[in-house]
Amino acid sequence: MEQPGVALQEGACYAEVTPDALDQSKYVELVADPGAGAIASFVGVTRNSFQGKATERLEYEAYIPMAAKKLMEVCRQACSKWQVRRMAVAHRTGTVLVGEASVVIAVSSAHRRDALEACHWAIDELKATVPIWKKEIFQGGEVWKENEE
Amino acid sequence: MEQPGVALQEGACYAEVTPDALDQSKYVELVADPGAGAIASFVGVTRNSFQGKATERLEYEAYIPMAAKKLMEVCRQACSKWQVRRMAVAHRTGTVLVGEASVVIAVSSAHRRDALEACHWAIDELKATVPIWKKEIFQGGEVWKENEE
Amino acid sequence: MLEVRVLFFARSRELAGTNETTVSLEDGSSTKTLLLLLFQQYPQLEELRGNFVFSLNHEYLGTDEEQQLKAGDEVAVIPPISGG
Amino acid sequence: MLEVRVLFFARSRELAGTNETTVSLEDGSSTKTLLLLLFQQYPQLEELRGNFVFSLNHEYLGTDEEQQLKAGDEVAVIPPISGG
Numbered sequence: 131m132e133q134p135g136v137a138l139q140e141g142a143c144y145a146e147v148t149p150d151a152l153d154q155s156k157y158v159e160l161v162a163d164p165g166a167g168a169i170a171s172f173v174g175v176t177r178n179s180f181q182g183k184a185t186e187r188l189e190y191e192a193y194i195p196m197a198a199k200k201l202m203e204v205c206r207q208a209c210s211k212w213q214v215r216r217m218a219v220a221h222r223t224g225t226v227l228v229g230e231a232s233v234v235i236a237v238s239s240a241h242r243r244d245a246l247e248a249c250h251w252a253i254d255e256l257k258a259t260v261p262i263w264k265k266e267i268f269q270g271g272e273v274w275k276e277n278e279e
Numbered sequence: 280m281e282q283p284g285v286a287l288q289e290g291a292c293y294a295e296v297t298p299d300a301l302d303q304s305k306y307v308e309l310v311a312d313p314g315a316g317a318i319a320s321f322v323g324v325t326r327n328s329f330q331g332k333a334t335e336r337l338e339y340e341a342y343i344p345m346a347a348k349k350l351m352e353v354c355r356q357a358c359s360k361w362q363v364r365r366m367a368v369a370h371r372t373g374t375v376l377v378g379e380a381s382v383v384i385a386v387s388s389a390h391r392r393d394a395l396e397a398c399h400w401a402i403d404e405l406k407a408t409v410p411i412w413k414k415e416i417f418q419g420g421e422v423w424k425e426n427e428e
Numbered sequence: 429m430l431e432v433r434v435l436f437f438a439r440s441r442e443l444a445g446t447n448e449t450t451v452s453l454e455d456g457s458s459t460k461t462l463l464l465l466l467f468q469q470y471p472q473l474e475e476l477r478g479n480f481v482f483s484l485n486h487e488y489l490g491t492d493e494e495q496q497l498k499a500g501d502e503v504a505v506i507p508p509i510s511g512g
Numbered sequence: 513m514l515e516v517r518v519l520f521f522a523r524s525r526e527l528a529g530t531n532e533t534t535v536s537l538e539d540g541s542s543t544k545t546l547l548l549l550l551f552q553q554y555p556q557l558e559e560l561r562g563n564f565v566f567s568l569n570h571e572y573l574g575t576d577e578e579q580q581l582k583a584g585d586e587v588a589v590i591p592p593i594s595g596g
Contacts, residue, residue, distance in 0.1 A: 382596050
């Protein structure tokens with residue numbers, strides 16, 4: 131079921147859906163820029179428990195072409211709402227074990243407020259708009275999650 | 280003039296003042312935690328220009344023992360104001376070239392909002408309370424900066 | 429007749445027992461017609477009734493939004509998302 | 513007499529021409545007395561007059577805050593900070 135990933139680059143925006151393990155520093159380096167004085171980043175990680183149950187792993191499934199497109203839209207909207215220099219968003223598909231990253235966002239800007247606010251907005255927007263699904267596998271069962279958004 | 284660094288660890292909080300180059304991933308790994316679903320981090324980087332002048336480098340000077348103490352205070356306050364699992368704050372002293380990091384903050388929490396808000400609060404608080412000074416060396420001169428805080 | 433490609437994801441994929449199918453419809457059919465057809469063809473989808481939306485060519489449709497279909501369109505059944 | 517250690521940082525270090533000195537004061541002296549003494553001993557500090565605070569044993573003092581001093585205290589001249 132493991133499909134190849136997709137990476138899109140549009141100007142200062144980079145969006146990627148990949149089955150491979152995510153390395154935060156790759157995306158932080160991607161957004162480095164001599165004009166940037168601030169780099170904010172976020173990593174979503176598989177937690178060992180959810181609502182009291184011990185999580186074994188998470189399985190992520192993506193509508194890959196649409197997910198990549200929507201990730202790029204999140205990126206471009208953030209770049210238009212804030213003074214962002216560069217931005218990268220990446221989401222992983224397939225099995226993500228406890229402690230491993232499922233999503234990474236990195237944003238650079240001249241002044242810290244833009245990067246910090248854009249990064250926070252982006253993860254919220256991603257959860258509300260990107261066609262990706264998370265199944266939680268825990269001891270004794272599994273369940274498809276639903277974001278509040 | 281290069282003084283040795285100081286690193287403090289108090290429970291879930293880590294604070295460091297060091298003359299060595301800062302590696303963000305070290306601090307992100309420091310705050311990794313099986314119960315954390317989110318890791319937010321911030322890197323302050325030397326920019327190539329400031330108010331139109333081409334920056335050559337920044338020189339940071341710290342009142343090291345008090346700076347380390349104040350960094351720890353920032354950490355502990357963040358941990359009490361938000362549901363933080365672990366937090367690390369590190370500031371570099373001495374010369375920091377364009378593109379290099381002068382400060383790194385990493386915060387982990389079960390849910391993303393705590394890590395993201397604590398990280399943002401912490402960099403603002405750090406700039407207002409930690410006895411560290413930044414001299415900007417640019418073509419044609421140098422000037423001690425002053426934070427707005 | 430027009431043919432559209434229908435993709436199933438997550439819970440809908442499990443209920444339909446497949447991740448993809450091709451559906452033939454009368455010319456001029458809409459996404460509403462497709463919805464009825466899918467419930468007939470995959471009765472287990474009832475579990476998700478009222479709890480999913482369609483996407484049409486990589487764009488979401490509103491819960492009650494009806495769109496005309498044309499040959500080659502790609503429709504996906506989108507259960508509540510949980511990315512990030 | 514009591515002796516206190518005085519540290520100078522950033523611009524104040526440049527103006528004073530040193531990063532540290534030891535100052536002897538009458539017993540019971542306060543940070544206000546110290547301030548006057550420093551301006552006498554380092555007239556170039558005038559450039560920073562009203563634009564720095566003291567720290568006393570790693571705690572900031574308010575701009576007009578006066579504290580009693582005791583032997584071995586560590587006072588630092590803290591120009592406006594610019595960390596981060």
